[in-house]
Amino acid sequence: MKSRKKTEIQEVIQDNSRRSFLKKTLTGGAIASAASLGLMRDVFAKESGPIVIGHHAELTGGFSSWGYWHDKCAQAAVKVINEGGGIAGRKVVLETEDTESNPAIGARKLRSLIQRRKASFVVGSVHSGIMLASIPVATELKTPYFSAGEATEATGSKGTRYSFRTGTDTYALAAAGAPWAVENLGKNWTMIFPDYAWGHSHHAEHKKLIESMGGTVNDPIAVPLGTKDLVPYLSKIPEQTEVLFSVFFGALSVAFYSQSKSMRLDEKMKMYSVSGTIEAIDPRDIDGAAEGVFFLENFPRPLEYKDDEYHKRFIEMMNIDSVHAEEIGSDRIMAKSHAWQSYENFFALKAAIEMSGWQRDSDTPGVIEALEGLEMQNSLAHPQGSKLLRAEDHSGMIDCFISKVEDSKFVVKKRIPRDEMIAKLPPRYDFRKMSL
Amino acid sequence: MDLVFALALNGIVWGLIIALIALGLSIIFGLLDIINIAHGDFFMVGTVLAWTVLQTTGNYWLAFLLVPIIGFGLGLLINHAVIQPIKNAAALSIVATFGLSIILQESVRATYGAAPNRLVAPIQETLLLFGIQYEVYRIFAAAIAIFAICVFFGFLHKTKLGTWMRAVRFDPEIATAMGIPAHRIYMVTFGIGFAMAALGGVVAAPITTVDFQGGIDILPFCFMAVIIGGLGNLEGTVAAAVLLAFVEGIITSFTDPTIARIGSLIFMSAVLIVRPHGIFVGATR
Numbered sequence: 225m226k227s228r229k230k231t232e233i234q235e236v237i238q239d240n241s242r243r244s245f246l247k248k249t250l251t252g253g254a255i256a257s258a259a260s261l262g263l264m265r266d267v268f269a270k271e272s273g274p275i276v277i278g279h280h281a282e283l284t285g286g287f288s289s290w291g292y293w294h295d296k297c298a299q300a301a302v303k304v305i306n307e308g309g310g311i312a313g314r315k316v317v318l319e320t321e322d323t324e325s326n327p328a329i330g331a332r333k334l335r336s337l338i339q340r341r342k343a344s345f346v347v348g349s350v351h352s353g354i355m356l357a358s359i360p361v362a363t364e365l366k367t368p369y370f371s372a373g374e375a376t377e378a379t380g381s382k383g384t385r386y387s388f389r390t391g392t393d394t395y396a397l398a399a400a401g402a403p404w405a406v407e408n409l410g411k412n413w414t415m416i417f418p419d420y421a422w423g424h425s426h427h428a429e430h431k432k433l434i435e436s437m438g439g440t441v442n443d444p445i446a447v448p449l450g451t452k453d454l455v456p457y458l459s460k461i462p463e464q465t466e467v468l469f470s471v472f473f474g475a476l477s478v479a480f481y482s483q484s485k486s487m488r489l490d491e492k493m494k495m496y497s498v499s500g501t502i503e504a505i506d507p508r509d510i511d512g513a514a515e516g517v518f519f520l521e522n523f524p525r526p527l528e529y530k531d532d533e534y535h536k537r538f539i540e541m542m543n544i545d546s547v548h549a550e551e552i553g554s555d556r557i558m559a560k561s562h563a564w565q566s567y568e569n570f571f572a573l574k575a576a577i578e579m580s581g582w583q584r585d586s587d588t589p590g591v592i593e594a595l596e597g598l599e600m601q602n603s604l605a606h607p608q609g610s611k612l613l614r615a616e617d618h619s620g621m622i623d624c625f626i627s628k629v630e631d632s633k634f635v636v637k638k639r640i641p642r643d644e645m646i647a648k649l650p651p652r653y654d655f656r657k658m659s660l
Numbered sequence: 661m662d663l664v665f666a667l668a669l670n671g672i673v674w675g676l677i678i679a680l681i682a683l684g685l686s687i688i689f690g691l692l693d694i695i696n697i698a699h700g701d702f703f704m705v706g707t708v709l710a711w712t713v714l715q716t717t718g719n720y721w722l723a724f725l726l727v728p729i730i731g732f733g734l735g736l737l738i739n740h741a742v743i744q745p746i747k748n749a750a751a752l753s754i755v756a757t758f759g760l761s762i763i764l765q766e767s768v769r770a771t772y773g774a775a776p777n778r779l780v781a782p783i784q785e786t787l788l789l790f791g792i793q794y795e796v797y798r799i800f801a802a803a804i805a806i807f808a809i810c811v812f813f814g815f816l817h818k819t820k821l822g823t824w825m826r827a828v829r830f831d832p833e834i835a836t837a838m839g840i841p842a843h844r845i846y847m848v849t850f851g852i853g854f855a856m857a858a859l860g861g862v863v864a865a866p867i868t869t870v871d872f873q874g875g876i877d878i879l880p881f882c883f884m885a886v887i888i889g890g891l892g893n894l895e896g897t898v899a900a901a902v903l904l905a906f907v908e909g910i911i912t913s914f915t916d917p918t919i920a921r922i923g924s925l926i927f928m929s930a931v932l933i934v935r936p937h938g939i940f941v942g943a944t945r
Binding site for chain 2: 284285286288289292419446447448449450451452453455456457459460474475477478479481482483486487488504505506509510511513555556557
């Protein structure tokens with residue numbers, strides 16, 4: 225009897241331990257799964273301690289000449305913020321991931337930045353392909369993502385409530401520059417661009433505007449990426465062309481200017497482009513190949529065209545000269561028309577976090593609402609100038625500049641104020657209709 | 661019609677420059693069975709060295725002499741450090757040379773910088789040729805390429821070292837049994853392959869750009885020439901490079917250059933299906 229009772233007790237104990245084991249295992253498994261899925265972020269998020277902001281930058285690969293400056297800007301911004309007491313009294317910790325200038329790697333690194341390195345906000349890529357691959361990831365993980373690339377889709381057809389851009393896109397660049405260029409450079413246009421989304425997007429946006437102003441746009445010339453010899457493409461430019469609009473970046477851009485100069489196209493037509501084409505490149509280093517070309521910029525290279533204490537201080541922080549934007553002690557040229565976003569976006573986040581009273585990741589919808597329609601004043605936080613982050617399409621409305629390369633120096637010919645940009649750029653999307 | 665002639669001429673010029681670079685790829689494969697993914701980067705190193713010589717000495721012509729010599733030295737070094745340990749293992753050679761390619765690119769990025777540069781041609785004049793302003797330097801570049809290719813074939817067929825190289829390509833075991841120092845021939849061949857790509861870089865730098873990723877895009881065209889010409893067939897490689905660029909030039913005068921490139925790729929696919937050893941007779945090593 226005693227032994228039977230003992231056996232029953234043992235069975236109960238064993239059963240209990242089995243149940244308890246199963247319960248613990250299942251609970252542990254569920255917690256582990258939830259944690260790996262990112263569902264536990266809010267549970268573990270702290271209301272005090274540092275705020276982690278991620279930077280998703282092109283430190284290596286094809287865009288690394290730009291990425292160096294984006295990284296330098298991000299570090300400078302975090303230093304200034306922390307020296308000023310952080311964000312809402314909390315220190316900012318900068319976590320940087322290298323996208324390797326590759327969209328697939330970039331998307332993976334963004335996941336790592338948010339899930340492994342616990343970034344609550346991300347200041348993102350200037351590479352359009354990476355930016356477009358990253359927005360779905362940021363949206364899925366409910367993390368605000370600032371991009372700096374120009375493909376219009378980021379704040380257009382592929383934009384979401386979580387994607388923001390304080391700089392310009394192809395829509396804004398066309399609206400800013402094309403009217404002036406048609407009026408001052410000529411009405412018959414040929415466009416030559418790399419054969420991918422960025423180039424085609426420029427073509428589509430410019431064509432609409434030029435034709436609406438009575439101009440003619442010849443058949444576009446799309447150059448496959450990686451082309452070395454441009455003669456077959458340049459020889460197809462129609463004789464009657466008055467304005468040759470080119471959109472390239474990096475080596476292809478240098479090849480374009482060199483080879484078009486050799487073929488003396490600049491003697492027959494006016495050359496017009498956007499800042500991305502000459503970003504991080506010094507006209508002095510390409511021996512006059514960019515001479516006489518007009519560029520639409522977001523931020524003038526020489527200090528004299530936005531001569532104020534904030535711009536001066538920004539130039540000091542970047543350790544560049546005030547004419548060519550060349551780094552002191554090296555021959556790097558600042559990718560100034562784009563990299564400022566990796567500086568200013570941290571301050572936009574600071575303002576929105578403090579306005580919304582953000583404490584933890586579950587408060588992020590408040591930050592998004594604060595960013596929508598955020599006004600930023602010309603200041604040390606926003607040295608590019610005053611701007612508006614438009615509520616509907618999360619696009620920055622900023623001053624733009626048309627410059628001409630004269631004696632290897634950028635000379636501003638026209639400033640397009642942000643109010644004019646707002647009037648020219650009606651929002652085509654309203655992300656506020658999307659839920660948070 | 662003018663445009664047809666202009667683009668056909670430009671095709672031949674560009675094809676000759678590619679032939680010079682692809683020849684290096686072909687001899688490395690022909691002798692060592694190495695599928696050299698880093699060959700485009702050897703070309704890139706040539707452009708960067710040419711730029712460095714010009715910045716240092718102010719004399720571009722010196723680059724035509726110095727850069728192939730430096731390239732040859734680098735080739736010997738790479739052969740010793742990377743190629744010899746994986747000799748006769750084609751699969752490993754792809755992985756090893758891919759790694760080498762990344763190392764070369766990132767080393768150049770870290771030292772020379774990431775921003776592309778322009779190298780001004782030593783001959784600045786242009787000619788009005790078939791309706792377009794054509795750089796005289798391009799014609800000079802083609803002449804240099806022809807000269808270098810002729811010197812290479814002369815070396816291969818008229819010198820003792822060249823005969824040894826051909827012997828080792830034909831049968832390494834018998835060549836070794838006959839007292840030919842096969843190990844040294846491998847080293848020299850890899851060095852020559854690097855030197856030719858580097859010389860191609862010097863010739864092409866004023867036409868293209870100087871950039872740490874400048875070799876990535878040249879590689880597919882070189883591979884196309886090597887495949888169409890017949891793997892390891894040196895004469896076939898030269899003929900295929902010129903033929904491809906010439907035909908692309910003519911097609912481009914009628915249609916989009918992108919379509920011309922698609923045509924080349926279709927042609928290469930057809931060659932791979934119908935004549936996997938290349939279109940030229942006896943196109944095996």
